[in-house]
Amino acid sequence: MVKFELMPGSRLQNYLWFQRNPLGFILASRKVADVVSLYPSRNRPSFIVHHPDVVKEILVTKEKSFVKGRSSAVLKQTAGEGLLTSEGQLHDKQKRIMMPAFVRSNIESYTKTVIDLANSMLNDWQDKQTRNISHDITLLTLRIICKTMLDMDLQTEAERIGASVEQCIRHSAKRIKGGLQMVWLQRNR
Numbered sequence: 001m002v003k004f005e006l007m008p009g010s011r012l013q014n015y016l017w018f019q020r021n022p023l024g025f026i027l028a029s030r031k032v033a034d035v036v037s038l039y040p041s042r043n044r045p046s047f048i049v050h051h052p053d054v055v056k057e058i059l060v061t062k063e064k065s066f067v068k069g070r071s072s073a074v075l076k077q078t079a080g081e082g083l084l085t086s087e088g089q090l091h092d093k094q095k096r097i098m099m100p101a102f103v104r105s106n107i108e109s110y111t112k113t114v115i116d117l118a119n120s121m122l123n124d125w126q127d128k129q130t131r132n133i134s135h136d137i138t139l140l141t142l143r144i145i146c147k148t149m150l151d152m153d154l155q156t157e158a159e160r161i162g163a164s165v166e167q168c169i170r171h172s173a174k175r176i177k178g179g180l181q182m183v184w185l186q187r188n189r
Contacts, residue, residue, distance in 0.1 A: 005033035078168045110148045
C-alpha cells in the first residue's frame, strides 16, 4: 500500500529548508511517506515521489496524465527542448527515436563500460585526497553517455565539456530555487 502524506511544516519553512539543504529535505521527505505532497493545489500540485510503483505509473503507465512542472520549463531555457524537457507529440517523437538504446539487451551491454569507466575514475583518486564528487560524477556520466551512445571516449575533452554542463546545471538550479525570492522582490518594489 502506497502511503500519501502532506509534508509537515508551512510552505515557507519547507521552501527555506529546501533552499538550504535540498538533499536533506528530499531524504527527510522519504521518512514522511511514499508520495509527499508539497503544495496541495488544484492548478499546480507538487509532489516528491519515492515509491517505485508510482514512479513507473508516472513515467510509463500513465505518462500522458502528467505534465512536467516549473523546473522543467526553467531547465528547457538552458538545456533546450529535449527528451527531458519536452511534452506532447515532440516528447513522443524523441522517445521513439531514443527507445532502441534502452532495450534490455542494450542496457545489459553497457554494464562493462560503466564499470570500466567508474573503476578508471576511482583509480585516479588518491588516499586522503579531497575530491569534488559532483564534478567527478558529472565527468563520469558524460564519459559513459558518450561511450555507450556514440562509441566515443571523451577522456581529454571531458573536463572542458563537464565545466559547461556544470555551469548550465548551476544556472538552472539557481533559477529553480530562486522563484520565491523573485516573487518577493517584485511585490515589494
